Amino acid sequence: MAGTYVVTGASRGIGLEFCRQLSKRGERVIGVTRSPAPALAELGVRTELADVTNPAQVAALGQRLAGEAVDVLINNAGVSSKANRLDDLSLEELARVFAVNASSPLVVTRAMMPGLRAGARRLIINISSQLGSITNNTGGSSYPYRASKAALNMLTVSLANELRPEGFTCVTVHPGWVQTDMGGPNATLTPPQAVASMLGVFDKLTAGDTGRFLNYDGKTLPW
Numbered sequence: 001m002a003g004t005y006v007v008t009g010a011s012r013g014i015g016l017e018f019c020r021q022l023s024k025r026g027e028r029v030i031g032v033t034r035s036p037a038p039a040l041a042e043l044g045v046r047t048e049l050a051d052v053t054n055p056a057q058v059a060a061l062g063q064r065l066a067g068e069a070v071d072v073l074i075n076n077a078g079v080s081s082k083a084n085r086l087d088d089l090s091l092e093e094l095a096r097v098f099a100v101n102a103s104s105p106l107v108v109t110r111a112m113m114p115g116l117r118a119g120a121r122r123l124i125i126n127i128s129s130q131l132g133s134i135t136n137n138t139g140g141s142s143y144p145y146r147a148s149k150a151a152l153n154m155l156t157v158s159l160a161n162e163l164r165p166e167g168f169t170c171v172t173v174h175p176g177w178v179q180t181d182m183g184g185p186n187a188t189l190t191p192p193q194a195v196a197s198m199l200g201v202f203d204k205l206t207a208g209d210t211g212r213f214l215n216y217d218g219k220t221l222p223w
């Protein structure tokens, strides 16, 4: 039976490809973008507008979707940062990146909770990055990006623990190094490859997987 998926950051890159593959296989897809996205409209996917860092817009999104069951929420919207060295850092840049990558998935999740509770799968996917792995951080740099994704991983585990009694599955997922505006042309995976692999993983997730940090191929990543 078709499910309902809400995907943030659906205007381009990995989010757009999630929408493309999900709609192609007959799922009901709601793509969230901060401005109208022609590529998403071309797919015939329903678009809802919200800047994920704008609490009023996210709350309004929740109200527009009130009464609709949502099976899977994919918190995918994200930004990178050029602040690679201590001298590049500013509080403003740290706050900008944390707002999108770490805080917004929780705020969007909260707004979607009524729909998710009404859904059959109760699955929340936070798109993280292996750059958020503290264990794997041997190279440094990318301060705001790495720290924001590490924070997202921690928030995902807290969410998993809070929602475990309700049968939710909450995971944080590295999508691979993907050829998008963020990943660049030298990335090892195309969006179709990365998304096909991730959807294959998501389809098999159960409540027993909640709280895991997964690679795009389903393997466990170190925190």
Ligand SMILES: NC(=O)c1ccc[n+]([C@@H]2O[C@H](COP(=O)([O-])OP(=O)(O)OC[C@H]3O[C@@H](n4cnc5c(N)ncnc54)[C@H](OP(=O)(O)O)[C@@H]3O)[C@@H](O)[C@H]2O)c1
Pocket (backbone or CB within 6 Å): 008, 009, 010, 011, 012, 013, 014, 015, 033, 034, 035, 050, 051, 052, 053, 076, 077, 078, 079, 100, 127, 128, 129, 130, 174, 175, 176, 177, 178, 179, 180, 181, 182, 183, 184, 187
């Ligand atoms: N590509 C990679 O190699 C890679 C690797 C690891 C993790 N990731 C993660 O994968 C996710 C998707 O990345 P991508 O490669 O597809 O990046 P992308 O091509 O740069 O796309 C980013 C998406 O996020 C949206 N977004 C950014 N800020 C937003 C905001 N405030 N409100 C709403 N939407 C916002 C963008 O919308 P606009 O079009 O409006 O800007 C766009 O749709 C991100 O979380 C990223 O950190 C990517």
